[in-house]
Structures are given as structure tokens and as C-alpha cells.
Amino acid sequence: GQNIDQPTEMxxxxxxxxxxNCTYQTSGFNGLFWYQQxxxxxxxxxxxxxxxxxxxxxRFSSFLSRSKGYSYLLLKELQMKDSASxxxxxxxxxxxxxxxAGTKLIIKP
Amino acid sequence: GAVVSQHPSRVICKSGTSVKIECRSxxxxxxxxxxYRQFPKQSLMLMATSNEGSKATYEQxxxxxxxxxxxxxxxxxxxxxxxxxxEDSSFYICSAGRGDYNEQFFGPGTRLTVL
Numbered sequence: 001g002q003n004i005d006q007p008t009e010m011x012x013x014x015x016x017x018x019x020x021n022c023t024y025q026t027s028g029f030n031g032l033f034w035y036q037q038x039x040x041x042x043x044x045x046x047x048x049x050x051x052x053x054x055x056x057x058x059r060f061s062s063f064l065s066r067s068k069g070y071s072y073l074l075l076k077e078l079q080m081k082d083s084a085s086x087x088x089x090x091x092x093x094x095x096x097x098x099x100x101a102g103t104k105l106i107i108k109p
Numbered sequence: 110g111a112v113v114s115q116h117p118s119r120v121i122c123k124s125g126t127s128v129k130i131e132c133r134s135x136x137x138x139x140x141x142x143x144x145y146r147q148f149p150k151q152s153l154m155l156m157a158t159s160n161e162g163s164k165a166t167y168e169q170x171x172x173x174x175x176x177x178x179x180x181x182x183x184x185x186x187x188x189x190x191x192x193x194x195x196e197d198s199s200f201y202i203c204s205a206g207r208g209d210y211n212e213q214f215f216g217p218g219t220r221l222t223v224l
Contacts, residue, residue, distance in 0.1 A: 033212075042115075042202045042215040043153070087152070097143075097213065101152040 002026050004100035006088045011106045012078055020073045020086050020103045028093020032064050032071045035087040037102065043087055046073065075105075083107045112136055113205050115216030122193055123224055129189045130219045132203030138183035139205030143213060144176075147200045159186055193223045 003025045012018040024032065031050040035043035049055055049064035049071060061074040073086055085102040092098060112135040122128050132142060141160050145153040157173075159165035159180035167173045177189040186205075190197055200220055204213035 035215075040200075040218075040220070042218040044215070045212055048212060096155070096158075099152045099155075 002090075002092060002098045004088055004090055004098055006086075006100040006103045008101070009104045009106065011108060012075075014078055014080060014107055014109050016078050017074065017076050018078060018105065020075075020088075020105065022071045022073070022088035022100060024069050024071065024088070024090040024098070024100075026090040026092040026098055029066065030091040030093065030095055032062075033087075033089040033091065033097065034060075034062050034071075034073045035089065037085045037087055039084075046086075078107050080107050080109070111207075111212075111214045113139075113203065113214045113216040115203055115219055117219060118217060119220045119222075121222045121224065124194055125192055127189055127191045128193055128221060129187055130201055130203070130221075132186045132188070132205070132216050134184045134205040134214070137205075137207060139186075139207065140183070141206040142180055142186040143204045143206065144178060144186075144188050145202045145204065147202060147218075153202065156188075190221065193221070195223045197221065198223045 006022045034046040036046050037043040047062035054063045059076045064071045085104050087102045088100040089097040114133045116131045144156045147153050155168050156171045157165040157167045159178050161180050161183045165178040180186040200218050202218040203216045206213050
């Protein structure tokens, strides 16, 4: 079956760095997405990885290892506004997104 | 670019009534539109995928006669929840994809409350 696993909740301190891990199992693979979702709002796109390695975009970076079925989202210089849920989603061979349940990130001052 | 609007943002209705939600891609033509439902503290659940001019493909367990989807043009898809019941109360989100399928652009979502 297809499955996305990510931690339910994480806590970090303002100004620090946090890494949110995601493991995936999909039927075929057409990329791994990370989305940010604030409470009561729709998800917003953060990153897309289809090749192994690290993609850096400002304070956010995303890493992919296809051989391990593993990805992580790295958030640096955390700000209070980064408090949100972070959704990991794998795209299968039918171009359908398989969604994780999301990781709720709590930022403390 | 790649803005998706959704209307209404919030709706409260009585049990037994029907509710229509519109999803529009404002600055691009969406070859595919997706409808999701999200219950509190849960992940997005894909309900159906629709391509312009053809019937929607529904996910297993989603009643197509209850959740009517119309994708009449490359910029508009509608979801109608027919005979809504309290258990249909949820956050409904649409997304639109372009030809490359690499990214879905989400609408802001519609909060449906059925009394």
C-alpha cells in the first residue's frame, strides 16, 4: 500500500533550527512535496524534490533520498509565524498526491 | 501567478439543503482540478479528480451522487454537496494543476457547517 509517515507534533524555539522528517511508500514515484498549512487555511506550497539531494530556498530547505524513501524539511532561524502544520506528500505513478497527516510545529519564544 | 479562488469561504446551512462551492483558477488554465476534504487535525483526503469536459473520477468511498462535480471550463470547477447532513461538515479545499502535474495550487478552502 501507499503510505506517508511523519511525526505528529514537534516543538522548537524561536531562532533555532528544526528538521521535520518524512518517510514514504508510493506506487511509483514522481516527486515529494512539502506544504505549509496554518490553522483554518489551505496548504501553501513550500518545495518539490524529485532528484536526490538538498534544495535550498531561503530559510527552508528540503532533502530527498529516493533509495531510502526519505525526505526532510529543514527550517532555519525559526520565527513565530512558522508555527503551522507541515504536510509531506508523495506523488505516485498516476500523478496523484499521497498525503501525510501533517506535523504540527509549535514555536516557543 | 497561479492563483486559485474558492467561493464561498464559509457556509452554514440546514440539514437537507444543497450547497455549491466554486473553484476558479484566476490566471492560468487548469487541466485538472482536485477536490479535497479535511476534518480537524487530519490529513487532506482526496475526494475526486476532474478534467475539463469529462466526468470526475471519484475516490473509493466517496458518493458521486452526493458530491456532484462539474468541470465546465479550464478555469472553473464546482462541487455541490447535495442533501447535506451534519456529518458533511468539514473543510473543503480545491486545487488546480497545470499540465506538468508537478504542483497543485490550492484554493483558500470552504468551511461547511451543516446544522
